[in-house]
Amino acid sequence: MNACMLVKFSSAPKLQILFCKLTLILFFCFFPLSFISLSFGEHAPEIASYKIEVKLDTENKKLLGNEILIFRNISNKKIDTLFLHLYPNAFQSDTTIFMKESLYPDRIKKKEKYRGYVEIKKIKVNSGYDLTKEKIIDETIMKLPLQKPLTPGKTISLEVEFMVKLPQVLARMGYSGNTFVIGQWFPKMAVLEEDGGWNAHPYHANAEFFADFGTYDVSITVPLEYVVGASGYLQEERMNQDSTKTLVYRAEDVHDFAWVADPDYLIAERAVDEVELVFLYQSENKKKVERIMDAAEFALKYYGSVFGEYHYSRFVMADANVGFGGGAMEYPTFITISPSKLFTEKIKLDEMIIFHEIAHQWWYGMVASNEFEEAWLDEGFAVYSQRKALEERFGKTGNLVDLWGIEIGDQDLAKFGYLLDPQSDIPVKNSWEFQDYLSYRANVYYKASLFLETLENLLGQEKMKKLLREYFLRYKFKHPKTEDFIQLVAEIGGDDLDPFFFQFLFETGICDYQVASVKSTPLKKENEQQIYQSEVLLKRSGEAKIPVEVLIELEDGKRIEKIWDGKRRWYRIELETKSRIESVMVDPENKIVLDIDVNNNSLTTKSQDSVIFKLCSQYLFLMQTFIQWITSF
Ligand SMILES: [Zn+2]
Incomplete structure (x- = not known):
């Protein structure tokens, strides 16, 4: 056996090389400790892994799937029931939790074309016992009572045969024309907590997802002419007898797997250091390809240098401009985006969305906090x-x-x-x-x-x-x-x-510090020098208390800096100055960006007209932009 085979490789080539070298050295020096020390910390724990074969039926808008799920009990309790998510059932009627909570108008919710669901045809445990009849499905959650409890540290294998009826895209999953966006589509393990409790929330309109890490081996069969983009790495592509092709993907150290398929996708590729960057785009966005690739390259490099290395060697973006709610969404090693219709480079909406979704590769993809409970x-x-x-x-x-x-x-x-x-x-x-x-x-x-x-x-x-x-x-x-x-x-x-x-x-209080009044009155003369009694009144209008810096500028150019602990409702500063106060500013460097009203942060004798005009223009623009923005990611 080659020593390199003793460790489970990262898919990143440079890590593979590094691992090989280190493993060879350590293997000969410290075997068998080499295996333990090199694997530790580098790979995700394998808790829920999937081997899925899925066929896309483009005519009937269906997925036909077979899944083998290997789940390990990482809790310290025996488990007698498994919990799985059946996310597609969010679209099974207009009265599901998801649909009731969502903002779509009733006339949309009731349309038959937005109906989707997953049908569980068969479930077997460890290739033997048939659990199909035991399953208890409550909308998007499926409970599976086990015949024999699963003890701590042990794994269980489930074979699940399923069919997903795809809705026209309302949110994250479905079809729009020839575009198929397939996210949250397969029966998926909920998260088992250390104390043996299940973290298994239904699919809510505002909530996103939470899952354990594992390896996904996914074979996707689509009509020959379809172009597919997916999480992970393409291992194999083979042609079938029936005018279809099968693409075999593997994604390691991830907690989800999503994909898209569309016969019209065009493909752009670029090497970004060790990462293969791919963009599947529609011809209408051809002019934006370089800009979008540049943005993605920048984000991968920037976040990698600031937060820590991107763990994978492939990153795929797919153009998913699919009407309601398809839009921008993050998945491990894969995102969907909807390029805006604005082509001017003076508005950076596309960059903003790409930077956002790629940031999720770190904050969601690799650092996998609970999106249901602590979004x-x-x-x-x-x-x-x-x-x-x-x-x-x-x-x-x-x-x-x-x-x-x-x-x-x-x-x-x-x-x-x-x-x-x-x-x-x-x-x-x-x-x-x-x-x-x-x-x-x-x-x-x-x-x-x-x-x-x-x-x-x-x-x-x-x-x-x-x-x-x-x-x-x-x-x-x-x-x-x-x-x-x-x-x-x-x-x-x-x-x-x-x-x-x-x-x-943990509190709803707002933060608002303001300069309430400023005055300087002649007090006396000292050696022909006029002395002023100056007074500044600062106020705290919000509930939140935070120390705040104060800058007082005098007409003679002198600057006086103070710090107010910000605890009381008001604070008076009294000074004897050789010149009148020209302006006073709280938080002059805008450190407290949570301050809800910076317009009251200063009082000055300078004209405010141009500032007010500018603020009005910006406000109107923000209104328009926000409406566009709020519909994405
Ligand atoms: Zn987001």
């Missing part, structure tokens, strides 16, 4: 990351729009989104328990991203980079929770940030 850990992190990428590539301001003198940055858009509903909910809660979709987005996406940016401003850039890198390395291929992140911040930044976390993640 801020992937969405908030992805929005924060997209902003850092936009700022790195296009500058701090105007990185989203720089047109007709109007400059809008990603931070502006996040503030706008946050202000749409800043106080109905806190960011850390179950996704389906938010008041509505607006509040979900306002808190989970925007407030969370502004929270992380404020944290960066409090910690400093270097510590923030260290924090995110450590968070990635420590929780790669794991399921971290909010408390794990808070613990890590305490390790790197100190415990005194606890009140900051508590106020912004």
